[in-house]
Structure formats: structure tokens, C-alpha cells
Amino acid sequence: MAALLEAEGLSKAFGGLVAVNGVSLSVSPGEVLGLIGPNGSGKTTLLNLIAGTTRPDAGAIRMDGEDVTRLPNHLRVRRRINRTFQLVRMPANLSAIETVMAGVLYGAGERVPFKEAGYVAAGLLGELNLLLKADRRLDQLTYIEQKRVELARALATRPSVLLLDEWLSGLGASELDGGMSVVWSLAARGIAVVLVEHVMTAVRALCGRVMVMNAGAKIAEGPPEEVLRNAEVIRAYLGDEDA
């Protein structure tokens, strides 16, 4: 299938530190692209560049054939690119459903009337088993529930590309199964998913293709079993722990 999102030669430096160095990436509808690499290798920064949270120094991003490199964050949301944050971000004084409603009201596609937005938001929370927590605020939700609210917030804007930044990390063994089936169902409904993840069982099970980053650069790409055997990858990861 033709790629939906294509990024070419993306670079970003913070002062002297090159966080992302000429990285290209593409995802197709229904595909789960794994993005792995040691801490500090630039995965989150790459997602920030694609989502529009951060401006790239170089490179181009095309969504559905349209150049979106210059578009601000909120317009990329309306071009159906959304993301979750590695550290959950949810307005502390708004309830879960209000946060999700904001996404329904300002998301891509046809404008949803205010009175209907509540039902749409409730439906999304229901899909993620959060209907009973709809009126809770951030501090009244568990960490896992917060992550699910964040996903509901992202889904509310009707994305066709979804960037998940370690959305599965911190889940226990039983919760991991549930989380993985949620990601799988996103792809099943045709969303192109970029999955930044350290949990290798999830990467193996979900991703058709994996990209590895190290020190801002892409060092490998391919099917998970192949890439994860790759010597350089093992060095990048184990180098952290052994040395």
C-alpha cells in the first residue's frame, strides 16, 4: 500500500546536540511501524517533529501527498496526525470527558455540534473501558487510566496517523495484553501507527516493520525478527547496559 505519511531527512539540533540526524520514515494505513533505540537516541524528538510540536532544522514531511512541514501543530492535527506524550499530559482541572470533548470539537473533518460532542467523547471513553471514569480528573485516575484518556484524546481528533510514545511502557503483564490489543485494533481500523516502545514482546507481536535509532540516526530498518538479530542493534542496546 502507498505510504500515508512520509518524512525525509528530518534533522533537529538543540544547541550543539544533534538529537535527530537526517532520519527518513514512512508508514501506510493499517501498518504498525516500530521505533526503537536506547534512551536519548532521539525517538521522542522525531515524533515531535512529525507531530509539529517542534520545528525541524531540515527535512520534509508529507501527509497524504501534501507537504505539511511548515504547518503548525494544530493544523497537523486537522490533517489527521496525532500523538500521545511519553509523559502523560492531561489538563489537571478538566475531567476526562471534557479533555476528550475538546479533541472531538477541534479535530479533523466535519465540525461536530457541541451537544453531540459529549456523546462522541463518551463513546470513545467507552471503547477504552473508561466510561465509568468519564467525570474523573487527572489526579483521580490511575497511571494506566491516564494513558488511556490520552489515547482517547488523540483518537477524538479522528487521526489517520497516530504516534504512540511509549504508550505501553509501565503496564503490568496482564495490562500489557489489553494494551496490545488496543494498538492492534487501531491498525485494524486502518490507522497508520508509529509505535515508540521498549517492550520488545509488544514490538515483535505488533510491528510489521521496525526502525532502530541510535544517537539521532537511523541505524537499521526491516522486519522485527531480522532487525532485532542485527549486531549493531544489540550493541546499541547492550552497550548501554554492559559497558
Added chain:
Amino acid sequence: MVGEDKPFPTRAALAIGSLVTLVVLLAALPWLLSDYGLSFMVSVMSYLVLTVAWALFSGPTRLVSLATSAFFGVGMYTVAMLIKLMPLYATFAVALGVGALLAGVVGVLTLRIAGMFFVIFGFGLSEMIRQLMVWWEINKTHTMGRYVFVPFDATLIYEHLLGLAVIVFFVGWQLRRARLGLALMVIGEDETVARQVGVNVPFAKVAIFVVSAMFMTMTGALMAPRYGFINPNFAFNPLVSFQVVIMAFLGGLQRLWGPALGVIPLIILSELLQTEFPFWFSVLLGIVFMVIVYFLPRGVTGLIEDGWKALGRPLELQRGLTGPLVDAWGWMSRPIILPRGIAGAIEDVWVKIAPQTKGRR
């Protein structure tokens, strides 16, 4: 209560009924009050609109705006300048347009940069326009001020201000159940999340800034006929900005009606200070402002809660008078914590009286 039928006067009907009664009663006041009483109510009503309009912007965005007197002054001075050229209502319309335009330009220029700069700019804006108008009147038109003599007496001003108050409350109430209102709440909490749900953050801020400024401008315009003679120094009085901030904080910012509760106490205090210590008025008002900012960051409710605990603690005064000054300034440039104010105190009492009613948040 799980009654099959709703009791006839439903809560909504009851609320609307009492609000209508309140407005009718307020509308009848000019015929019940003395001249002094009416003049006091004109003052109350004008500050009520200014304070609620201020909270419309500063409540959700949590940015302290000191531009109130700029818009109030633009409203008042536009009417003063145009009154000989066109009918009164036409001057109101022009004033409203000028205020909205000014707010749009100022908003686009300053709202992207938050914090200290925004506070200084708001204050500076009023001073700048005042100086500009003084210069213009002296050098170009050779007038020291403007006479506004129109058959628009205190009663008419009061009734118009009451109408404006009804509108500003209605807008505030509608905003809480509208797309833009929800967006502003998210912006106040976390702009990154706001962008990530698709909100055009600068646009939303400018939009509410313009709406808020239009109410301030209209208040100034309506107040112009109250004074026979108006000069720029009178129209662009920076104290108005500070008084509005104090009123809003005193009343509390977590409810739509909260800011309104701070208006009457502060007007009474101001009148007292102004008649007893006219020379020291602005200094004393400044001290009141700093006391509220420094000691009452959470409004009057916070004071009552903390006062009890603080009795056992020694006061911290090592940093002297500059401490509060520095803190007040720093505090103004940070996103504010919405004070609960008098509204909060009333809610707390209400919860005790009627324990079954649950506060939404």
C-alpha cells in the same frame, strides 16, 4: 430524589425566574434610590461589567491584563471626541469598533508572548494612548478636553449598564457550554495539549481578548455622558485597571459570578479612602492590591482557612517591604491560581447547609 414527575418549578425554571426577578428589581432601582444611591449604583454596575469582562479573558487564560483602562478610556474618549459630529448611539457604535480593532491588534502583537511582557504592555498601552491623546489635543486640536452634554442622564446610563451586565453574564455563561470556552479552559491548563487537540491557541486567545475588550470599551462609552467634561488624563486612569484586578481577586475567579462579589466591598473601600485620604488614595489602593496579591493568593476563603493556621506561626518579614513588591510583580507574570474568593466562601457555606448538592469541581 427519583420522583417520576419533575416537580413543577424545575431547578432551571426556578433559576431563570429568580434571575429575571433580580434584573427587574435592579432595573427599578433608579426610581427607589436617592441621587447619591443611584450614582453609587452606576459605579457598581460599571465596575461589575468591567470585572466580569476582565475575568472572561483572565480567568481561563490566567494572564493578568492591566489593559482595562486602555479600553475603558478608548470607549469614553471616542464618544467625547465624536459627540458633536453624530448622534450618541452612533458614537457608541464607533467606539465599540475602535475598541475591538485595538484589542485585535494588541492581542496579535502581545498574546504570543506571555508573562511579564504582557502585564507591562497592558499597563503601558493605557499610558501610551493617554500621552498620545494629550499631545494630539494640545498640538493638533488645541483643546484641553471635551464637553459631553447630551440628554442621557444617570438613570439611562444605569439602565444601559444593567443591560450590558446581563449580556456579559450571558456571554460568560454560554462560553462555558461552547467550543471556544472549552478550548480556553484547556489553554489555561496546558497550551501543548490545546494545540494537540487541534486548537489554534493564538486565535482563541485573541478572540476572547477582543470580546472582553468590547465590553470594557462599551462601559467607557456609556460612562462618557456621566461627566460633562472629559480630558485624556481622566478617561485613561490606570487605577481603573488595578481596581478591576483587585475586585476580581477579592470576589474569586472560579465561578462566573465570583468577580461580581468583589465589586461592592472595593467600591465602598475606595470611596472611603478617596474621601478620607484623597492625596494617598492611589498609594493606599496599591497597598490593598499588594496585600491581596501577597497575602490572599486564593481570595477571601483562603484567608479564612490560612488565618487560623497562621495564628500559631511567626510572621515572616525579613525581606521588608521590597519582598511583597518583588513577589507581586513576579506573581503577576506567572499563570495565576484562580482564587476562590467570596464566591468560594459562599459555596463552602452552601455545601454545609445543603450537603446533598455536589460541587462540579
